Amino acid sequence: xxxxxxxxxxxxxxxxxxxxxxxxxxxxxxxxxxxxxxxxxxxxxxxxxxxxxxxxxxxxxxxxxxxxxxxxxxxxxxxxxxxxxxxxxxxxxxxxxxxxxxxxxxxxxxxxxxxxxxxxxxxxxxxxxxxxxxxxxxxxxxxxxxxxxxxxxxxxxxxxxxxxxxxxxxxxxxxxxxxxxxxxxxxxxxxxxxxxxxxxxxxxxxxxxxxxxxxxxxxxxxxxxxxxxxxxxxxxxxxxxxxxxxxxxxxxxxxxxxxxxxxxxxxxxxxxxxxxxxxxxxxxxxxxxxxxxxxxxxxxxxxxxxxxxxxxxxxxxxxxxxxxxxxxxxxxxxxxxxxxxxxxxxxxxxxxxxxxxxxxxxxxxxxxxxxxxxxxxxxxxxxxxxxxxxxxxxxxxxxxxxxxxxxxxxxxxxxxxxxxxxxxxxxxxxxxxxxxxxxxxxxxxxxxxxxxxxxxxxxxxxxxxxxxxxxxxxxxxxxxxxxxxxxxxxxxxxxxxxxxxxxxxxxxxxxxxxxxxxxxxxxxxxxxxxxxxxxxxxxxxxxxxxxxxxxxxxxxxxxxxxxxxxxxxxxxxxxxxxxxxxxxxxxxxxxxxxxxxxxxxxxxxxxxxxxxxxxxxxxxxxxxxxxxxxxxxxxxxxxxxxxxxxxxxxxxxxxxxxxxxxxxxxxxxxxxxxxxxxxxxxxxxxxxxxxxxxxxxxxxxxxxxxxxxxxxxxxxxxxxxxxxxxxxxxxxxxxxxxxxxxxxxxxxxxxxxxxxxxxxxxxxxxxxxxxxxxxxxxxxxxxxxxxxxxxxxxx
Numbered sequence: 198x199x200x201x202x203x204x205x206x207x208x209x210x211x212x213x214x215x216x217x218x219x220x221x222x223x224x225x226x227x228x229x230x231x232x233x234x235x236x237x238x239x240x241x242x243x244x245x246x247x248x249x250x251x252x253x254x255x256x257x258x259x260x261x262x263x264x265x266x267x268x269x270x271x272x273x274x275x276x277x278x279x280x281x282x283x284x285x286x287x288x289x290x291x292x293x294x295x296x297x298x299x300x301x302x303x304x305x306x307x308x309x310x311x312x313x314x315x316x317x318x319x320x321x322x323x324x325x326x327x328x329x330x331x332x333x334x335x336x337x338x339x340x341x342x343x344x345x346x347x348x349x350x351x352x353x354x355x356x357x358x359x360x361x362x363x364x365x366x367x368x369x370x371x372x373x374x375x376x377x378x379x380x381x382x383x384x385x386x387x388x389x390x391x392x393x394x395x396x397x398x399x400x401x402x403x404x405x406x407x408x409x410x411x412x413x414x415x416x417x418x419x420x421x422x423x424x425x426x427x428x429x430x431x432x433x434x435x436x437x438x439x440x441x442x443x444x445x446x447x448x449x450x451x452x453x454x455x456x457x458x459x460x461x462x463x464x465x466x467x468x469x470x471x472x473x474x475x476x477x478x479x480x481x482x483x484x485x486x487x488x489x490x491x492x493x494x495x496x497x498x499x500x501x502x503x504x505x506x507x508x509x510x511x512x513x514x515x516x517x518x519x520x521x522x523x524x525x526x527x528x529x530x531x532x533x534x535x536x537x538x539x540x541x542x543x544x545x546x547x548x549x550x551x552x553x554x555x556x557x558x559x560x561x562x563x564x565x566x567x568x569x570x571x572x573x574x575x576x577x578x579x580x581x582x583x584x585x586x587x588x589x590x591x592x593x594x595x596x597x598x599x600x601x602x603x604x605x606x607x608x609x610x611x612x613x614x615x616x617x618x619x620x621x622x623x624x625x626x627x628x629x630x631x632x633x634x635x636x637x638x639x640x641x642x643x644x645x646x647x648x649x650x651x652x653x654x655x656x657x658x659x660x661x662x663x664x665x666x667x668x669x670x671x672x673x674x675x676x677x678x679x680x681x682x683x684x685x686x687x688x689x690x691x692x693x694x695x696x697x698x699x700x701x702x703x704x705x706x707x708x709x710x711x712x713x714x715x716x717x718x719x720x721x722x723x724x725x726x727x728x729x730x731x732x733x734x735x736x737x738x739x740x741x742x743x744x745x746x747x748x749x750x751x752x753x754x755x756x757x758x759x760x761x762x763x764x765x766x767x768x769x770x771x772x773x774x775x776x777x778x779x780x781x782x783x784x785x786x787x788x789x790x791x792x793x794x795x796x797x798x799x800x801x802x803x804x805x806x807x808x809x810x811x812x813x814x815x816x817x818x819x820x821x822x823x824x825x826x827x828x829x830x831x832x833x834x835x836x837x838x839x840x841x842x843x844x845x846x847x848x849x850x851x852x853x854x855x856x857x858x859x860x861x862x863x864x865x866x867x868x869x870x871x872x873x874x875x876x877x878x879x880x881x882x883x884x885x886x887x888x889x890x891x892x893x894x895x896x897x898x899x900x901x902x903x904x905x906x907x908x909x910x911x912x913x914x915x916x917x918x919x920x921x922x923x924x925x926x927x928x929x930x931x932x933x934x935x936x937x938x939x940x941x942x943x944x945x946x947x948x949x950x951x952x953x954x955x956x957x958x959x960x961x962x963x964x965x966x967x968x969x970x971x972x973x974x975x976x977x978x979x980x981x982x983x984x985x986x987x988x989x990x991x992x
Contacts, residue, residue, distance in 0.1 A: 222289040223260040227252045230295035236273050244268040247504050247543045250578055251517040259578040275441050299442045314435035314451045320474040325410050325425050328512050334379045338542040339404035342579045343370040346533040364533055366588040368394045370402035377549045385553050388561040390568045395596035404538045407518055409479045417489045421461040424453050432462050447471035459909040460843040461487030475513040476501050485915050491965050492524040506545035514543055561796035615642045621698040625705045628714045628765040631658020631754035646671045658753035663687040675800035677731040684724045690716040692867040692887050699874040712760040715886055718750045719771045719863055737784040744777040772861035774825035780816035809837030828858030846902040850879050856892040860934050866894035868926055876989050881924050882972035883955045883985045890946040891928030899923045920959040927952045953977045966991050
């Protein structure tokens with residue numbers, strides 16, 4: 198394995214060094230011969246080769262050529278092609294090209310009966326099947342450039358420069374890549390060189406080669422039928438708009454009309470070559486249902502050119518793709534994205550070097566980001582505009598200044614790049630601590646590889662200080678060794694999984710204004726250690742050890758801004774105890790994961806399938822370990838997501854807890870319930886916090902995303918998703934623990950009457966990050982608590 202990767206790296210390094218030392222630039226501009234107007238995205242191909250490029254928005258192109266005599270063929274739909282002959286000796290050359298327009302054969306087509314576009318599309322689909330059946334494997338070269346604009350971008354324009362957009366440049370990424378493909382859908386990208394603006398700390402411009410010959414075009418979780426998919430007539434209507442030409446070839450311009458706004462589809466124009474019935478050009482937009490989250494508009498431009506394999510079979514392959522996207526986040530932060538990828542040097546039906554295909558789908562060569570300006574000057578084939586050049590310099594200066602600067606985030610104060618302070622923890626209030634001041638610092642280095650959190654606080658009600666110090670480390674090359682260590686002396690909220698600043702902030706608001714402290718507390722003093730590692734594919738094993746001294750907390754304040762005459766309820770006592778426990782955790786994940794090798798010793802993996810996952814956990818506390826009580830706790834969590842179509846996208850979570858022995862009150866099993874800020878995954882909505890506890894617990898959560906089935910055509914709300922959900926759960930307490938908990942303590946935990954059930958629906962993606970949920974109990978009814986509405990936001 199290591200030899201294979203090493204020799205693959207040497208091969209590409211040799212190719213790069215050779216190309217760098219022996220290539221020259223052929224540049225020029227392509228224009229209309231009559232009007233002088235630049236022809237954007239014209240095709241430029243070197244005769245008798247698979248090498249070529251595409252002109253940019255200004256009609257300008259760049260080719261890298263070795264010494265010798267070449268013929269560059271320039272073509273554009275609606276124009277006669279032209280050939281530029283050039284001899285490259287020992288310097289760069291320039292050729293400006295003027296193309297002559299062809300005559301439009303027909304502008305309007307009168308249709309009687311079936312539109313002729315349907316027969317053309319049928320033949321195009323048949324041709325697609327034919328050439329795809331003959332294409333097994335190929336490789337190609339690509340050059341990609343991403344330009345991201347935003348109203349929080351870097352201003353680079355002066356009065357002497359014309360702004361190319363109403364938004365400033367936020368970031369730029371460029372890369373050279375070698376791509377490989379093998380049937381049915383195996384891909385590999387080798388990033389040979391890359392550069393990006395200084396504010397993009399880890400990124401690359403991977404070629405977005407969207408092939409509109411494919412059956413489905415995948416955009417994140419959305420799959421959209423291609424205009425030449427086998428079942429295209431189920432999704433689209435077609436109309437022959439006009440017939441034009443390119444040289445002697447007739448070209449059919451066909452309108453693609455989406456038949457629904459409720460399911461993801463495209464709309465726009467495609468161009469088909471007469472007689473061959475090959476796809477020549479695509480100009481399509483997605484409908485609203487096909488837009489990824491946060492995107493308001495998404496447009497694709499793509500062209501195809503004929504290439505031959507060694508057997509002289511013709512294949513029409515993508516030569517470029519331009520993608521234009523714009524959107525906003527919460528209606529405040531606006532952005533635009535421009536993607537331009539040029540593809541050339543196809544080797545069709547040629548096997549890739551042995552060992553190319555593995556679970557690393559993107560491999561960045563170690564020196565990819567170390568290319569100097571002379572390299573880019575010689576090898577760049579998409580020119581940077583003056584604005585883009587200024588953005589590189591300006592962002593680099595700004596980022597250098599940020600190393601020592603202080604800046605405000607959404608809920609944080611940032612000191613340089615790695616250190617931040619959580620503003621939500623500066624002040625909090627509850628009926629035990631009273632008014633509390635706190636300092637919450639976070640150190641995050643290398644995108645979560647090393648995380649250190651420190652919290653210090655003091656409560657003026659109970660007159661106690663508290664602290665929490667935590668380290669989270671993700672070790673080894675692919676970060677599959679996890680180490681979490683925590684030391685603390687803090688007021689814990691019972692029956693919640695962990696302390697979060699957003700939860701404390703939410704409870705502070707309710708306590709001060711509604712005089713409803715929604716949590717119960719106890720003091721905890723101790724430490725915990727968790728170590729976990731992937732032992733082999735699909736199986737992770739972890740060990741845990743902790744100890745905690747648990748003592749009851751008491752109410753120390755009745756303060757509130759409103760309802761001052763009311764009193765808070767007393768904080769319930771716990772079973773004071775010392776708990777030392779050990780245990781293990783097993784995670785079974787049958788999904789396939791692909792990896793990105795960053796070339797610096799780091800590997801990032803991402804899930805490529807949607808199979809359900811299972812977590813099993815066992816914890817044991819005993820007097821032999823020094824604990825006050827003997828008990829064991831087994832829990833399981835089975836969860837996943839299955840997407841069938843635009844209206845059937847199911848998420849599910851099934852889990853439970855079984856405890857034996859003498860279980861203290863504060864360690865009983867509990868349900869995850871609603872929260873306004875950053876709620877947990879699929880919580881119970883109507884059920885109250887702490888309402889049902891037990892030493893045995895079972896929960897089942899289902900939800901389905903119906904998409905925009907009800908309002909896909911309604912302005913203002915057409916981007917919202919409709920969610921339906923059903924939650925069910927059951928708790929029990931053994932007679933032994935019921936007797937133990939009822940002796941000497943003023944509480945008697947409630948359990949469900951059979952299987953508790955609630956149902957409801959939610960309107961999701963309000964301002965992209967928030968959700969309005971409505972739910973009602975189906976049983977276990979309680980007066981005044983059978984229906985609940987909550988508006989939640991994910992920070």
